[in-house]
Amino acid sequence: MSFDKVAIIGLGLLGGSIGLATARYLPGVVTTGYDADPAVRARAAELGLAGTICASAADAVTDADLVILCVPVGAMGDAAIEIAGALRPGCVISDVGSSKQSVLAALNKALPGTTIIPAHPVAGTEHSGPDAGFASLFHSRWCIITPPEGTDSALVDALSAFWSALGAKVDVMSPRHHDLVLAVTSHLPHLIAYTIVGTASDLEEVTRSEVIKYSAGGFRDFTRIAASDPTMWRDVFLNNKEAVLQMLQRFTEDLTALQRAIRVGDGDTLFDHFTRTRAIRRSIIDEGQDDARPDFGRGDHED
Amino acid sequence: MSFDKVAIIGLGLLGGSIGLATARYLPGVVTTGYDADPAVRARAAELGLAGTICASAADAVTDADLVILCVPVGAMGDAAIEIAGALRPGCVISDVGSSKQSVLAALNKALPGTTIIPAHPVAGTEHSGPDAGFASLFHSRWCIITPPEGTDSALVDALSAFWSALGAKVDVMSPRHHDLVLAVTSHLPHLIAYTIVGTASDLEEVTRSEVIKYSAGGFRDFTRIAASDPTMWRDVFLNNKEAVLQMLQRFTEDLTALQRAIRVGDGDTLFDHFTRTRAIRRSIIDEGQDDARPDFGRGDHED
Numbered sequence: 059m060s061f062d063k064v065a066i067i068g069l070g071l072l073g074g075s076i077g078l079a080t081a082r083y084l085p086g087v088v089t090t091g092y093d094a095d096p097a098v099r100a101r102a103a104e105l106g107l108a109g110t111i112c113a114s115a116a117d118a119v120t121d122a123d124l125v126i127l128c129v130p131v132g133a134m135g136d137a138a139i140e141i142a143g144a145l146r147p148g149c150v151i152s153d154v155g156s157s158k159q160s161v162l163a164a165l166n167k168a169l170p171g172t173t174i175i176p177a178h179p180v181a182g183t184e185h186s187g188p189d190a191g192f193a194s195l196f197h198s199r200w201c202i203i204t205p206p207e208g209t210d211s212a213l214v215d216a217l218s219a220f221w222s223a224l225g226a227k228v229d230v231m232s233p234r235h236h237d238l239v240l241a242v243t244s245h246l247p248h249l250i251a252y253t254i255v256g257t258a259s260d261l262e263e264v265t266r267s268e269v270i271k272y273s274a275g276g277f278r279d280f281t282r283i284a285a286s287d288p289t290m291w292r293d294v295f296l297n298n299k300e301a302v303l304q305m306l307q308r309f310t311e312d313l314t315a316l317q318r319a320i321r322v323g324d325g326d327t328l329f330d331h332f333t334r335t336r337a338i339r340r341s342i343i344d345e346g347q348d349d350a351r352p353d354f355g356r357g358d359h360e361d
Numbered sequence: 362m363s364f365d366k367v368a369i370i371g372l373g374l375l376g377g378s379i380g381l382a383t384a385r386y387l388p389g390v391v392t393t394g395y396d397a398d399p400a401v402r403a404r405a406a407e408l409g410l411a412g413t414i415c416a417s418a419a420d421a422v423t424d425a426d427l428v429i430l431c432v433p434v435g436a437m438g439d440a441a442i443e444i445a446g447a448l449r450p451g452c453v454i455s456d457v458g459s460s461k462q463s464v465l466a467a468l469n470k471a472l473p474g475t476t477i478i479p480a481h482p483v484a485g486t487e488h489s490g491p492d493a494g495f496a497s498l499f500h501s502r503w504c505i506i507t508p509p510e511g512t513d514s515a516l517v518d519a520l521s522a523f524w525s526a527l528g529a530k531v532d533v534m535s536p537r538h539h540d541l542v543l544a545v546t547s548h549l550p551h552l553i554a555y556t557i558v559g560t561a562s563d564l565e566e567v568t569r570s571e572v573i574k575y576s577a578g579g580f581r582d583f584t585r586i587a588a589s590d591p592t593m594w595r596d597v598f599l600n601n602k603e604a605v606l607q608m609l610q611r612f613t614e615d616l617t618a619l620q621r622a623i624r625v626g627d628g629d630t631l632f633d634h635f636t637r638t639r640a641i642r643r644s645i646i647d648e649g650q651d652d653a654r655p656d657f658g659r660g661d662h663e664d
């Protein structure tokens with residue numbers, strides 16, 4: 059089986075990119091879209107983010123056989139309540155939220171008896187809103203599907219096929235494991251980046267303009283992800299609290315060990331640690347998850 | 362006045378880039394180069410990183426009116442001792458080291474009575490060695506010059522003019538202030554990046570291959586700078602210990618505050634913090650110190 063009518067709820071970076079990608083790679087699939095914000099709906103219509111932009115969530119989902127919720131994780135429950143009465147029998151509900159255990163719980167509560175298959179495409183940029191979307195966002199990125207136990211495997215396969223068509227590579231794991239993996243590969247990095255950017259902007263001895271001028275020394279790499287949407291990230295931290303706090307604990311222990319090595323002048327410990335971390339970078343580039351051009355190609359347009 | 366003969370000691374990323382940039386933007390200037398590693402010297406000759414590649418440091422500096430030491434900060438003293446007997450009177454000694462107080466002290470000790478004007482071009486990539494250099498590395502980047510008190514201002518102006526010719530914007534400040542500024546804009550970010558990459562690769566619950574696969578969620582941004590040269594960075598932390606430990610203390614306090622907000626579920630504190638940090642990113646892009654293309658243009662070649 060495959061999905062012929064897909065409703066997208068929330069037309070920002072993720073929802074807009076799904077709409078554009080579906081139009082490009084699955085031109086036979088009919089899409090409808092809805093966003094709580096009338097201005098976003100108007101802009102989405104101008105940009106053609108979905109085939110039809112509807113005036114209510116209920117309208118958007120009426121004929122759909124797949125609904126994808128693309129709202130902040132803290133808004134998933136409310137978005138689901140709005141569509142509860144309008145779903146046709148057999149419709150599959152999915153989402154793109156960055157945490158999965160709490161989203162599954164919220165959707166189960168709002169839509170009892172419905173087939174719910176959460177998913178998370180690990181693809182994004184620091185930009186948000188309807189103008190941020192683009193059709194190739196999911197190219198060569200992983201999409202993690204986290205079906206609850208007992209989900210019909212034909213439906214999981216159909217959702218996998220949908221994401222593959224959009225260019226993604228698909229993995230299946232439990233919601234719990236997803237939340238642990240993403241805590242370290244995404245949530246902790248964002249928390250650290252938000253922290254250091256805050257620290258740097260609050261110093262007395264170093265001005266903010268100095269921080270900005272000399273950011274090419276390394277700091278600027280952190281500012282990209284620390285410019286991500288505050289609502290989205292507040293919700294992620296509140297919804298994946300346990301795993302984030304657990305990873306943070308490990309990070310703090312490791313930082314304390316390096317701090318001690320600096321304090322006592324233990325160059326060997328520093329050298330060994332810094333040598334180990336290079337290998338990971340190489341694997342990420344080999345896996346196609348980053349770009350080996352110096353500076354990610356930032357300088358490509360300069361020369 | 363201006364420099365006509367420039368000797369470059371250390372022919373890696375920085376030394377090689379200075380040689381290439383001088384050949385392109387100051388074609389009248391004669392360059393000589395030396396590196397302690399014979400293999401690097403051979404490669405530097407093939408790549409034309411300097412006009413003449415010499416077999417000893419003393420040969421390289423014989424006629425120079427400017428010597429630029431481009432070796433790790435812990436090797437500055439030794440590199441200076443090697444040239445001590447060979448300098449012609451009036452020759453200016455400079456460097457590109459990432460910390461300035463300790464380098465100034467080491468050079469003063471090795472070369473008493475010589476004019477020493479330390480400098481630090483805040484430009485680099487995660488790559489090192491002779492093949493990493495390129496002529497446009499310094500374009501639109503800042504070069505910080507840290508003359509000791511009482512330095513002849515005509516010589517500072519000549520060094521500024523040299524760096525400006527290579528495309529850099531020049532600032533002058535004290536070595537002490539430099540070390541504080543760079544501790545926050547460069548050294549602390551590298552330490553944090555090295556730490557989190559180490560943490561992520563040592564987990565039991567999440568495999569290394571999962572970390573690599575899902576790194577596009579944010580983690581990959583840290584791996585770039587955590588792939589930087591271990592020798593260089595060991596030396597930086599050992600040579601700018603006080604300022605790094607001071608900045609680390611502030612960072613840890615701020616991280617503890619956000620950790621607490623997550624633990625108690627204080628969404629407002631998180632939201633406010635995440636909103637504040639966006640402004641810095643915008644300023645860095647406006648200042649030309651980073652690239653506003655989504656993902657730094659990582660995806661530019663995909664679409």
Ligand SMILES: NC(=O)c1ccc[n+]([C@@H]2O[C@H](COP(=O)([O-])OP(=O)(O)OC[C@H]3O[C@@H](n4cnc5c(N)ncnc54)[C@H](OP(=O)(O)O)[C@@H]3O)[C@@H](O)[C@H]2O)c1
Pocket residue numbers: 067068069070071072073092093094095098128129130131133136137154155156157178179180181182183184185186187188287290294
């Ligand atoms: N950004 C990333 O890098 C990324 C990557 C992977 C997954 N995700 C996940 O994707 C989801 C969406 O993120 P995004 O980056 O696309 O955010 P976004 O660009 O801010 O878009 C979200 C849109 O949803 C709308 N919305 C909020 N509540 C709604 C509701 N109840 N019904 C309908 N629309 C509603 C928002 O409108 P208002 O502005 O009026 O609230 C906004 O237009 C989040 O769950 C996030 O965790 C994000």
Ligand SMILES: NC(=O)c1ccc[n+]([C@@H]2O[C@H](COP(=O)([O-])OP(=O)(O)OC[C@H]3O[C@@H](n4cnc5c(N)ncnc54)[C@H](OP(=O)(O)O)[C@@H]3O)[C@@H](O)[C@H]2O)c1
Pocket residue numbers: 370371372373374375376395396397398401431432433434436439440457458459460481482483484485486487488489490491590593597
């Ligand atoms: N990389 C950056 O992003 C960056 C940015 C700004 C400033 N800096 C500073 O620039 C300096 C050089 O860094 P880099 O990135 O260019 O390093 P690099 O690519 O590793 O080059 C350094 C070269 O110096 C050689 N060397 C070491 N000791 C020497 C000596 N006593 N005499 C002659 N040559 C010697 C090294 O040879 P061996 O390999 O045999 O030791 C190596 O070929 C460092 O002080 C660093 O702090 C770096």
